[in-house]
Amino acid sequence: MSILSVKSLLKRFKDFTAVNNVSFELGEAEILGFLGSNGAGKTTTIQMLMGILTPTSGSVSYFGKNLVTHREEILEKVNFSSTYTNLPWSLTVQDNLTFISYLYDIKNRKQQVEKVVSLFKLGKLLNMPVTELSAGQTTRVNLAKAFINEPKVLLLDEPTASLDPEVAQYVRDFILEERRKNKLSILFTSHNMQEVEDVCDRVLFINNGTIIADDTPINLARKIEFSHIQLYLDDTNMKHLLKFVTDKNYQYKQDKHRVTITIKEKEIPLFLGRLISRKIHFEEISIEKPNLEDYFLQVASDGAKEASFETVI
Amino acid sequence: MKLHRIYAIVLRFMFLFRRSYDRMSDVFYWPFIDILIWGLTSAYFQSLSADSERIMSVLLGGLILWFVVWRAQYEISVNLLEDLWNKNLVNIFVAPTKFSEWIVAFFLIGLLKIVISVSFAAALSFALYRVNFFEYGWYLLPAIPILTMTGWAIGVTVSSIILRYGTKVQTLAWTLTYIVSPFAAIYYPLGSLPPVAQNIAKFIPLSYVFENARNLLTKGTINPNDLLIAFGLSFLYLCLGLLFLRNSFDKVLDKGLVKVY
Numbered sequence: 001m002s003i004l005s006v007k008s009l010l011k012r013f014k015d016f017t018a019v020n021n022v023s024f025e026l027g028e029a030e031i032l033g034f035l036g037s038n039g040a041g042k043t044t045t046i047q048m049l050m051g052i053l054t055p056t057s058g059s060v061s062y063f064g065k066n067l068v069t070h071r072e073e074i075l076e077k078v079n080f081s082s083t084y085t086n087l088p089w090s091l092t093v094q095d096n097l098t099f100i101s102y103l104y105d106i107k108n109r110k111q112q113v114e115k116v117v118s119l120f121k122l123g124k125l126l127n128m129p130v131t132e133l134s135a136g137q138t139t140r141v142n143l144a145k146a147f148i149n150e151p152k153v154l155l156l157d158e159p160t161a162s163l164d165p166e167v168a169q170y171v172r173d174f175i176l177e178e179r180r181k182n183k184l185s186i187l188f189t190s191h192n193m194q195e196v197e198d199v200c201d202r203v204l205f206i207n208n209g210t211i212i213a214d215d216t217p218i219n220l221a222r223k224i225e226f227s228h229i230q231l232y233l234d235d236t237n238m239k240h241l242l243k244f245v246t247d248k249n250y251q252y253k254q255d256k257h258r259v260t261i262t263i264k265e266k267e268i269p270l271f272l273g274r275l276i277s278r279k280i281h282f283e284e285i286s287i288e289k290p291n292l293e294d295y296f297l298q299v300a301s302d303g304a305k306e307a308s309f310e311t312v313i
Numbered sequence: 314m315k316l317h318r319i320y321a322i323v324l325r326f327m328f329l330f331r332r333s334y335d336r337m338s339d340v341f342y343w344p345f346i347d348i349l350i351w352g353l354t355s356a357y358f359q360s361l362s363a364d365s366e367r368i369m370s371v372l373l374g375g376l377i378l379w380f381v382v383w384r385a386q387y388e389i390s391v392n393l394l395e396d397l398w399n400k401n402l403v404n405i406f407v408a409p410t411k412f413s414e415w416i417v418a419f420f421l422i423g424l425l426k427i428v429i430s431v432s433f434a435a436a437l438s439f440a441l442y443r444v445n446f447f448e449y450g451w452y453l454l455p456a457i458p459i460l461t462m463t464g465w466a467i468g469v470t471v472s473s474i475i476l477r478y479g480t481k482v483q484t485l486a487w488t489l490t491y492i493v494s495p496f497a498a499i500y501y502p503l504g505s506l507p508p509v510a511q512n513i514a515k516f517i518p519l520s521y522v523f524e525n526a527r528n529l530l531t532k533g534t535i536n537p538n539d540l541l542i543a544f545g546l547s548f549l550y551l552c553l554g555l556l557f558l559r560n561s562f563d564k565v566l567d568k569g570l571v572k573v574y
Contacts, residue, residue, distance in 0.1 A: 013568075043571075044569070047569050047570070047571060050406075050407045051406070051407075052402075052403060052406050052407060052566065052569065052570040052571065053566060053567075053568075053569040053570065053571075054563070054566045054567050071409065072409040072411065073409075074409075075407065075408060075409040076409050078407075079407070080407045085400060085403045085404065085571070086399055086400040086401065087399070087401070087404060088325065088328075088329065088395070088396075088399040088401050089399055090329060090332050090333055090399075091325070091328050091329065091332065092328075092332075095325075095328040095332075098324065098328075099321050099322075099324045099325040099328065100321070100404065100408070101321075102317050102318065102320055102321030102324060103317075103318055103321045103404075103405070103408035103409070103410055104408060104409070105315070105317065105409075129332070145404070149408075
């Protein structure tokens, strides 16, 4: 069942098209990664999904209802957290959570505030003004705010940025648990590709305002043909190896006794066979399969080339 | 409209009021200074002439009535600025909050601060100078709503301009009401204005309220027609101001709420 349905979303700012004909669906209990370089159109899209930016055209529907005509009903069940939004800084954490709890139709408001305080370990921060919190503490307060209405859909814009690894892991586990227990659907942006691979069922890539890929993290990584082979060799073998890779035009990077060769995944057996036939011995070997980060880097690099081409034209 | 959402926004500003010396001084410090200075000034004028025994009541009464306009305007414009400075508009509008609920909350906060400020100023003027603000009697019943609506009209107009152009024009929140004040004839009769200004004053609802307030204290008379005109004008300006604000808000939504600051 589609919980969020985005159809032909377009946003133009004068002559600049920030989001171009974006369409996608978010299923129940699905975690959908929404990735792209800075300026690709992620935040603009999320703003339109929250109703705080009017699309030039296209539609956004939650639970089969249009956001424009059922805004109040929909936003009761949706929430949002971003590292890049603020809470009133002179108010304490308690003040902020209390006033925000009244923005939603919550039964047992006091207990719900206590619940999110406990979930995000904010007990000791309750009487501190937001302005005195660290970046990580602010992120936790933002997340508590996002869960205050027990949403059915959550839009998380870099939820773990500025969190230390332990708390970030706690947040990831919490999100996965909420999805399992409450069938929470999440749209998730992050620049941490490992995190996206760990958490997301499916990933959308947006580039120059257009969705260019919609697949699982594994399938996207498979689209990258090249793997990295890392070898550790002594001086003599290193010399032979470098001659061999230079002759065969392989891309490589050397760092003292370590060399990383970029090679098509299907050519790895042949490459290793040639090393053996040339009696090039290595002491250690590791093969890094392509991952989402490689895909992201390739997309970003293609996007940059495209942008510079457009500038030249 | 949902009361809990209106309450949420009122609560946000009451928390701020409790924790901000700026907002406290707006309600207590400035009224205190104004009452003190105008009271001493009018006491001095009163001592110069035996015919001017009502001058202190007229000036301090006018001043307290002016607080109503000022607070009504100020609470709308400055509370909007607070949300812009804190980038809090996003938190308000990613929730189901309606535009109308947001505005009603600002009006309510304004009313609350008017009650606090005016009560404080009235008590102070009585304690320091034995001037009884409530000498206006039933006249306050139509006067205060007209003054409040005019203040709100100026407040929503200022807020509309700030929403469109951002905090670079925030000074309007403190200044625009004072541009209107010479035509409002708060402390002097309308007849003492130059003819051009008198014509402008005809379109300012405040001028009718202050003129009649003075007449009530000095001659014991008021003109009900003036109050009707003032009510009509203030209501009209408030409606126009709200339309302008709604239009500005739609324009902001077109740019994105996160981009307005």
